[in-house]
Amino acid sequence: MFHSFLEGFGLFFAPMSIILTFLGTVLGLILGALPGLGPLMGIILMLPIAVTQPPVAAMGFLIAIFVAGSCGGSISAILLRVPGTPLAAATLFDGYPMAQKGRASDAVGIAISSSSLGGLIGGMILIFFSPMLAKVAMKFAPPEYTALAVMGLIAIAVLSDKRFLDGLIAGCFGLLIATVGTDAFTTGYRFTFDNFNLLNGFHIVPVVVGLFAVSEMAFLGAKPGLTDKLDIKVFRASFRSIILTLKHYGNLIRSSVIGALFGAIPGAGGVTSSFTSYAIAKAMAKPHERYGEGEEGGIVATEAANNATCGGALVPTLALGIPGDAATAVLLGALIIMGLFPGPALFEQHPEVVGGIFVSYIFANIFLLFLGILATPLFVYVLKVKRSYLIPIVLLLCAVGTFALQSSVFDLLAMLGFGLVGILFRLAKYPLAPIVIGTVLGPILEKNFRRAMLLSDDGLLIFIKRPVSSILVIINVILIVGVLIYNRRKRVKNS
Amino acid sequence: MNHAKLEWYVLAFILLIVAVVFWQIYAVMTPAGIASGGALENAAAYPRGLAIILGILVILRSVAKIIESKKQEVSESETSISWYSMRTSILLLVVFTLYLLGLGKLGYHIMTPIFLIIILFLVGEKNWLKILLFSVICSLSIAFVFEVLLKIVLPGGIFRINIPW
Numbered sequence: 185m186f187h188s189f190l191e192g193f194g195l196f197f198a199p200m201s202i203i204l205t206f207l208g209t210v211l212g213l214i215l216g217a218l219p220g221l222g223p224l225m226g227i228i229l230m231l232p233i234a235v236t237q238p239p240v241a242a243m244g245f246l247i248a249i250f251v252a253g254s255c256g257g258s259i260s261a262i263l264l265r266v267p268g269t270p271l272a273a274a275t276l277f278d279g280y281p282m283a284q285k286g287r288a289s290d291a292v293g294i295a296i297s298s299s300s301l302g303g304l305i306g307g308m309i310l311i312f313f314s315p316m317l318a319k320v321a322m323k324f325a326p327p328e329y330t331a332l333a334v335m336g337l338i339a340i341a342v343l344s345d346k347r348f349l350d351g352l353i354a355g356c357f358g359l360l361i362a363t364v365g366t367d368a369f370t371t372g373y374r375f376t377f378d379n380f381n382l383l384n385g386f387h388i389v390p391v392v393v394g395l396f397a398v399s400e401m402a403f404l405g406a407k408p409g410l411t412d413k414l415d416i417k418v419f420r421a422s423f424r425s426i427i428l429t430l431k432h433y434g435n436l437i438r439s440s441v442i443g444a445l446f447g448a449i450p451g452a453g454g455v456t457s458s459f460t461s462y463a464i465a466k467a468m469a470k471p472h473e474r475y476g477e478g479e480e481g482g483i484v485a486t487e488a489a490n491n492a493t494c495g496g497a498l499v500p501t502l503a504l505g506i507p508g509d510a511a512t513a514v515l516l517g518a519l520i521i522m523g524l525f526p527g528p529a530l531f532e533q534h535p536e537v538v539g540g541i542f543v544s545y546i547f548a549n550i551f552l553l554f555l556g557i558l559a560t561p562l563f564v565y566v567l568k569v570k571r572s573y574l575i576p577i578v579l580l581l582c583a584v585g586t587f588a589l590q591s592s593v594f595d596l597l598a599m600l601g602f603g604l605v606g607i608l609f610r611l612a613k614y615p616l617a618p619i620v621i622g623t624v625l626g627p628i629l630e631k632n633f634r635r636a637m638l639l640s641d642d643g644l645l646i647f648i649k650r651p652v653s654s655i656l657v658i659i660n661v662i663l664i665v666g667v668l669i670y671n672r673r674k675r676v677k678n679s
Numbered sequence: 680m681n682h683a684k685l686e687w688y689v690l691a692f693i694l695l696i697v698a699v700v701f702w703q704i705y706a707v708m709t710p711a712g713i714a715s716g717g718a719l720e721n722a723a724a725y726p727r728g729l730a731i732i733l734g735i736l737v738i739l740r741s742v743a744k745i746i747e748s749k750k751q752e753v754s755e756s757e758t759s760i761s762w763y764s765m766r767t768s769i770l771l772l773v774v775f776t777l778y779l780l781g782l783g784k785l786g787y788h789i790m791t792p793i794f795l796i797i798i799l800f801l802v803g804e805k806n807w808l809k810i811l812l813f814s815v816i817c818s819l820s821i822a823f824v825f826e827v828l829l830k831i832v833l834p835g836g837i838f839r840i841n842i843p844w
Contacts, residue, residue: 236829349740353693356733360696360726367722372713374722375703398775405768411803572802576795577817579775583782584821588831593783600779603772608692612685630725637718 188531189311192240192539196547201241204234205544208248209551210559215249216256217563218574220404222269223253224511228392229578231514232585235521240540246518247494247541248548250511254454254491255299255552258483259563262291263416271454271490274462278475278482285478289560293425294480295487296556298436301429302488303549305440306447306495310502311542313448317503318531326635327646331656333629336506338663339450340618348667350614358622359629361386368627369634381594386602388517390586390595391623394602395609395616396510397582401575402607410572421560426553432484435465443489447496450621453509454490461489495545502526502538505628510617513624520624683748690737690744697737700730770801786836791818 195201208230215226226249234242257268262279275295282291324332337359341351364375365385376382404410429436439461446457465485466475475482497508498515505527507513519526524534531538556563586599609616640646647653704723708714714723762769778794795814804810819842825831827844835841 233824233829236831349736349743353733353736353740356729356736357693357696360700360729360733363726363729367713369719370713370722372708372711372722374708374713374726375700402768402772405771405802406765411805572799572804573813575771575802576798576814579771579798580791580795580817580821583775583779584787584825584833587782587834588825588829591832591834593779593834596779596782600776605692607768607772608685608689611682612689613682614686614689633725634718 188315188535188539189542190539191536192541192543195238195240195536195540196244196543198238198241200237201244201540201544202547204237204241204245205248205547206551206555208245209252209548209555212249212252212254213256213259213552213556213559213563214566216253216272217259217268217566218256218569219260219264219266219268220400220571220574221578222257222271223250224514225397225400225578226250226253227511227514227518228397229581229585231389231392231518232588235518235589239519239522239524239534239537240544242518242522243515243537243541244544244548246515247498247545248551250515251299251303251491251494251545251548252552252556254494255296255303255487255556256563258295258299258487259292259560260567262295262483263288263564263567264414271458272486273455274458274486275483277462277486278477278479281476281478282480282483287478289419289421290425290428290480291478291483292419292560292564293421293423293557294429294483296421296560297426297429297553298439298484298487299491300549300553300556301436302440302443303491303494303552304546305437305488306444306492307542307546307549308495309441309444309492310495310498310545314499314503315531315538317499318528321504322528322532324528324652325650326632326639327650327653328656329632330629330636331647331653331660332504332506333625333632335656335660335663336450336500336625337618337622337629338660340509340621342663342667347613348671351618354609354615355618355622358619358624359626361391361619361623362626363630368631379594381592386598386623387589387595388514388521388623389589390599391602392510392514392517392620393582393586394599394604395606395619397578398599398603399606399610399616401578401582402603403610404571404575407571410575411570413570414568416564416567418561418564421557423557425557428480429484432481435468435481435484436488439465439485439488440492443492444496444499446489447493447508448499450500450506450508453497454493457493458486458490461485491549498541498545502530502541503528507621507624510620513617513621517624683744686744690741693733693737697730697734700726767801771798774798774801782834782836784836786838786840787822787833788818788840788842789836789838791821 212226215221227246234245254271257272258275261267261272261276262283265276265280267273279291337355341348341355364382366383367374442461443457462485465481469475473479497512500506500508501512501516507516516526586595636646647657704714708723715721774797778790781790792814796810799810
């Protein structure tokens with residue numbers, strides 16, 4: 185672990201890696217601050233640019249957007265009572281009242297400091313646990329990987345949305361998208377409709393750009409007040425807020441650990457972790473602490489948790505190749521585009537890249553602390569940008585970025601098609617994240633499933649005969665049965 | 680149009696995908712000899728399995744929806760989406776589609792400023808000077824990033840217009 189970390193330092197300290205991690209932090213804060221965008225959108229829009237760079241620089245760039253974007257949403261939550269991203273929804277409980285009391289600069293400073301420090305704690309968990317998990321997974325064979333990939337999908341369907349079946353339908357649809365193209369085993373063509381553009385299947389970029397970015401812009405276009413310009417007083421945060429944050433060290437550490445744990449569970453994510461941390465912090469508050477009325481601890485709890493979630497979410501993504509949410513699925517997709525396959529093999533064959541990713545993650549959080557506080561006026565000023573200017577920029581980036589990957593007009597049309605699918609699914613309130621996770625996990629699942637079948641003398645029984653895969657299968661069954669019973673009880677209670 | 684109706688469209692769309700999977704397996708993959716045999720030779724087994732699972736899930740969801748709709752009467756106005764509120768979005772998508780189709784034909788440097796001008800107008804911007812300036816600057820800035828910094832050639836179209844930066 186230490187060796188790979190040292191090698192990672194060498195890769196990270198290449199000028200391009202540092203510059204891109206720095207730029208990613210700036211972009212992440214800006215995109216996070218702007219309501220309607222956020223870290224996922226940032227990663228998606230910058231993915232085509234990132235994959236043209238060396239792996240550590242590319243991942244540094246994307247991870248910095250992920251980290252800073254998860255914090256940026258707090259700025260608009262505190263100042264406007266409109267969270268820039270759902271991740272910051274719990275931050276407004278105390279952030280907004282604090283700003284109303286004339287402490288906006290302290291509130292933003294505490295949000296940035298807590299995010300950064302929480303992110304660093306999440307980073308330590310990432311650095312410590314992912315090699316351990318990868319070591320365990322080293323003993324896994326195709327049946328275990330198959331059961332694990334299925335578990336990732338089921339967990340996301342269970343936890344990411346209220347309607348379990350919809351999540352499963354979306355996930356299976358994603359798995360089917362991944363079957364388009366040339367079959368790796370037989371080299372036969374599947375669902376290509378004699379179109380040579382489909383021989384390699386759908387590229388992940390048009391799929392995610394269409395599903396998320398194009399559909400989001402269509403929804404943004406339907407909102408009123410696109411040309412309204414907000415009147416916000418620009419201010420500067422101070423480094424004093426780091427001390428204010430550290431005064432709540434117990435809350436900070438507890439919330440960060442909660443955040444990292446939630447991050448490591450596929451589907452749980454930053455929103456759940458920040459609300460849970462807030463609820464726990466409120467329950468454990470001292471008598472004089474008035475949560476909901478502008479209490480510093482409220483911001484510390486939510487922001488530390490949602491940024492620590494980033495580190496936690498990267499643990500299964502890197503160690504097992506199972507993404508925790510849509511953002512980590514796109515990060516996983518980025519690694520695959522660059523020819524690196526997350527999982528134990530990545531730790532064994534490219535320890536320097538893993539080390540570089542760890543170092544990038546740590547530096548992204550350090551940049552976030554200093555840059556976030558020093559450049560607060562810029563990020564506050566960004567809130568004044570009219571949404572009418574965002575729509576054309578994002579749509580243009582969608583088109584140019586998608587085209588840039590393979591210079592393919594077909595990819596542009598695929599992006600548009602997936603955009604329309606995204607709009608339909610969102611209108612019907614179907615979750616989109618399982619589609620992306622299914623698309624990314626699809627090839628891994630199929631390859632391991634078919635290999636498991638090749639190894640097996642008893643067909644599907646191989647998944648029950650092997651101890652680890654049988655445990656994973658049992659967990660999968662418990663998850664499904666559990667959620668069905670829970671939903672039934674809820675329905676009975678409601679009726 | 681309400682969410683319940685839209686959900687039926689999603690389920691119909693998924694069923695259509697399932698039908699396409701079976702049609703392709705029958706019409707293309709079976710004659711190609713990749714739809715039978717063991718795990719190594721059978722490229723159709725996995726997508727067929729997925730399609731069957733998807734079909735079952737769609738049926739379960741449909742049954743659940745029918746039961747739900749009988750139990751609770753949801754008022755149309757509570758969940759409806761009006762086409763009127765989506766008109767800007769629909770126009771945005773139409774313009775975006777035309778832009779994507781025109782990009783290969785007329786090239787980035789002709790299509791992009793026109794696209795940006797129309798989009799800004801559609802979303803309610805009225806100051807033509809600002810619209811023009813933004814469109815030209817934004818178009819050139821993105822071209823600079825991709826063509827100069829990332830060394831990616833943007834579509835030149837039939838006129839082969841590319842800026843020699």
